[in-house]
Amino acid sequence: xxxxxxxxxxxxxxxxxxxxxxxxxxxxxxxxxxxxxxxxxxxxxxxxxxxxxxxxxxxxxxxxxxxxxxxxxxxxxxxxxxxxxxxxxxxxxxxxxxxxxxxxxxxxxxxxxxxxxxxxxx
Numbered sequence: 001x002x003x004x005x006x007x008x009x010x011x012x013x014x015x016x017x018x019x020x021x022x023x024x025x026x027x028x029x030x031x032x033x034x035x036x037x038x039x040x041x042x043x044x045x046x047x048x049x050x051x052x053x054x055x056x057x058x059x060x061x062x063x064x065x066x067x068x069x070x071x072x073x074x075x076x077x078x079x080x081x082x083x084x085x086x087x088x089x090x091x092x093x094x095x096x097x098x099x100x101x102x103x104x105x106x107x108x109x110x111x112x113x114x115x116x117x118x119x120x121x122x
Contacts, residue, residue, distance in 0.1 A: 015056070027056040034099035036083065041096075043087045050099055 009030065018026040030052035037044035051057075058069070069078065077095070079087070089095055 025056070025060045027053070027060055029053050029057060032099050034097055036079070036087065037096045037098075038087045038089055039094050039096060045083055045086055048083065050097060 010028075012028045015026045015028040032050050032052070034048050034050040035044060035046050036048045036050075077097070079089070079095070084090065087095060
């Protein structure tokens with residue numbers, strides 16, 4: 001989110017409006033760079049593309065996935081195989097995801113506060 005051009009968000013309803021306008025499914029996705037680590041912090045991956053999606057995401061695109069995978073509980077996450085192997089985690093294990101906290105001002109602006117710029121979930 002650092003360069004001031006990738007840190008702008010749109011209303012979720014815009015996806016529904018665009019679906020009606022273009023005639024194909026459009027879904028809301030938040031894409032942000034983050035850090036993912038195992039709970040004790042001994043293994044981590046920097047510069048990971050973190051996607052925030054809802055059940056609509058799994059209904060689009062090619063393939064047979066038409067619903068949220070059963071392995072993802074409410075507010076759960078999916079890791080690709082390479083990231084899971086790098087972190088040495090398996091299905092059901094906890095991970096910590098750290099992303100930049102969305103700001104009203106770009107982080108590159110001289111007046112932006114430096115404290116509390118990241119948040120962690122896990």
